Amino acid sequence: MQRFTISLDDALAQQFDALIAAKGYENRSEAVRDLIRSRLGDATLSKDVHEISHAPTRVRRPGNFCVASVTYVYDHHDQTVTRRVLDLQQDHLDLAQTSLHTHPDHRDCLETAVLPSCRSLPMCIATRNRMRTKRTVISSR
Numbered sequence: 267m268q269r270f271t272i273s274l275d276d277a278l279a280q281q282f283d284a285l286i287a288a289k290g291y292e293n294r295s296e297a298v299r300d301l302i303r304s305r306l307g308d309a310t311l312s313k314d315v316h317e318i319s320h321a322p323t324r325v326r327r328p329g330n331f332c333v334a335s336v337t338y339v340y341d342h343h344d345q346t347v348t349r350r351v352l353d354l355q356q357d358h359l360d361l362a363q364t365s366l367h368t369h370p371d372h373r374d375c376l377e378t379a380v381l382p383s384c385r386s387l388p389m390c391i392a393t394r395n396r397m398r399t400k401r402t403v404i405s406s407r
Contacts, residue, residue, distance in 0.1 A: 272298075334381045339399040342375040347397065351377070374398070 274282065282297070291297040340347045355362050364380040 335403045337378040337401045338397045339376050340397045
């Protein structure tokens with residue numbers, strides 16, 4: 267077992283302690299280990315997804331697949347963002363086959379697109395500025 271020390275500002279430490287309590291961790295070390303495992307898993311998955319989605323079709327193994335969901339929140343009164351979202355969906359009809367769209371309040375739109383491929387759409391949406399929240403979840407085998 268390795269030991270290391272980290273420094274956190276007071277506000278971040280309080281938020282982390284609240285998360286630890288809410289999730290039922292017995293101590294900070296257990297929570298940090300889970301966070302590290304999660305990030306390492308994400309990094310490994312991202313590498314695998316990049317290799318799978320960029321491999322020529324002829325060398326992809328039959329059992330490999332990659333799917334993604336992209337969730338984002340944006341101000342639907344901001345016509346620039348609304349237009350970008352609609353244009354992206356129209357430009358990638360082969361990718362964005364399913365989506366959920368709802369209005370959590372008067373100003374915001376929350377949308378989740380389920381994508382049967384890990385090609386460009388997740389990165390297009392996830393990197394757009396003026397979106398308040400964005401999250402891409404990628405699954406591969």
